Amino acid sequence: AQVVPFYGPHQAGIVTPRPEAGLIVSFTVVAQTRDEVEDLFRRLTERAVFLTSGGKVPDVDPKLPPVESGILGPDIAADALTVTVGLGSSFFDDRDWLKPLKPKRLKTMVEFPNDALDRDLCHGDLSIQFCANRADVNIHALRDLMKNLSDHLVIRWMQAGDVPVIPPKPDGSSESARNFLGFRDGTANPDAGDTALMDRIVWVEAGKDEPEWAKGGSYQAVRIIRNFVERWDRTPLQEQETIFGRQKASGAPFGGKVESDLPDYAGDPDGRLTPLDSHIRLANPRTADTQANLILRRPFNYSNGVTKSGQLDQGLLFIAYQADLDQGFITVQNRLNGEPLEEYIKPVGGGYFYVLPGVCCPGDYLGKTMM
Numbered sequence: 001a002q003v004v005p006f007y008g009p010h011q012a013g014i015v016t017p018r019p020e021a022g023l024i025v026s027f028t029v030v031a032q033t034r035d036e037v038e039d040l041f042r043r044l045t046e047r048a049v050f051l052t053s054g055g056k057v058p059d060v061d062p063k064l065p066p067v068e069s070g071i072l073g074p075d076i077a078a079d080a081l082t083v084t085v086g087l088g089s090s091f092f093d094d095r096d097w098l099k100p101l102k103p104k105r106l107k108t109m110v111e112f113p114n115d116a117l118d119r120d121l122c123h124g125d126l127s128i129q130f131c132a133n134r135a136d137v138n139i140h141a142l143r144d145l146m147k148n149l150s151d152h153l154v155i156r157w158m159q160a161g162d163v164p165v166i167p168p169k170p171d172g173s174s175e176s177a178r179n180f181l182g183f184r185d186g187t188a189n190p191d192a193g194d195t196a197l198m199d200r201i202v203w204v205e206a207g208k209d210e211p212e213w214a215k216g217g218s219y220q221a222v223r224i225i226r227n228f229v230e231r232w233d234r235t236p237l238q239e240q241e242t243i244f245g246r247q248k249a250s251g252a253p254f255g256g257k258v259e260s261d262l263p264d265y266a267g268d269p270d271g272r273l274t275p276l277d278s279h280i281r282l283a284n285p286r287t288a289d290t291q292a293n294l295i296l297r298r299p300f301n302y303s304n305g306v307t308k309s310g311q312l313d314q315g316l317l318f319i320a321y322q323a324d325l326d327q328g329f330i331t332v333q334n335r336l337n338g339e340p341l342e343e344y345i346k347p348v349g350g351g352y353f354y355v356l357p358g359v360c361c362p363g364d365y366l367g368k369t370m371m
């Protein structure tokens, strides 16, 4: 019954250690007026507080429908659940009173050259990222919110994923979990436990030409990226490694031995060791001027069954957080455009959202600084 604190300057679920199960859900918001939006935010906060702390489900007269789904039984365990709420560009654009309050870099996700976006899997007014130790805890929380907020929220699309949690080794070192292309994923992610670093790359500060209310929030980029796994599994190991710029078994960079070894690009200006167009070198060239483009990734692997053409529908539910969407995800994705990995991946959905600042304490609610 592990509880992740709900209250704080930032919402939980971003720098929180990643548990096994993740779920991103996008909604259309029906609430229009200030009063309706306030009602949505207050009730959403109330339910999120209950779900993330756990507790007993009240008994009701059996002639009435049960209070809630019952998926977790009468004693709800928190199980490391986090509920992280973000707002899409359309939420502000479609409400006159909210237009002046829109975060400066929030926009509708555009189609990048390798994308084949399915409109039914994109964008939305409000996103909720659920993360927990088990997938049924996320489903339970989603069902609870949909039941209790059906007057305000209509579901648009969702994508679940999971990733194993790998405990640290006895010597304190750790290894990253693997994605569905078989490579360790998360190796070079910035350290989410480094508060000063997170303040710089993840959290929006006050006064940084963003609206005052947005302080403590973060930009969320979500991408549903299909992997062509049948094709990948027929690709030579050497080519797979060259595409990413890392060794498959260990996760080490070329010329290194262990996953935590750093690639040396200064000593390899022509890319003889780590190709200039490899995924990791394009994503982060590690030069002084590209330090402003660091992002915090929090992806999950997904498996959605079989496509109509008889291929496995698997991929990466890519989720990244950054203080500046333009400098972060958008710049990194633009650098990756045309990368050799594109032959094996196809982004099909996702969107950009602004994660609201945290809720300080009982009585406060999500989005209050905006109201």
Ligand code: HEM
Residues within 6 Å of the ligand: 179, 181, 183, 184, 185, 186, 187, 188, 189, 223, 225, 226, 227, 244, 246, 279, 280, 281, 283, 284, 295, 315, 316, 318, 329, 332, 333, 336, 345
């Ligand atoms: C690194 C896989 C999409 C940004 C990596 C690594 C792998 C990987 C295996 C090396 C290990 C690590 O540092 O985590 C994938 C796969 C993708 C994908 C399979 C799609 C299915 C993306 C996208 C972005 C991105 C869309 C951002 C636009 C990065 C960054 C790094 C990285 C910033 C770290 C580079 C470094 O600092 O050395 N990715 N990735 N990746 N990826 Fe991706």
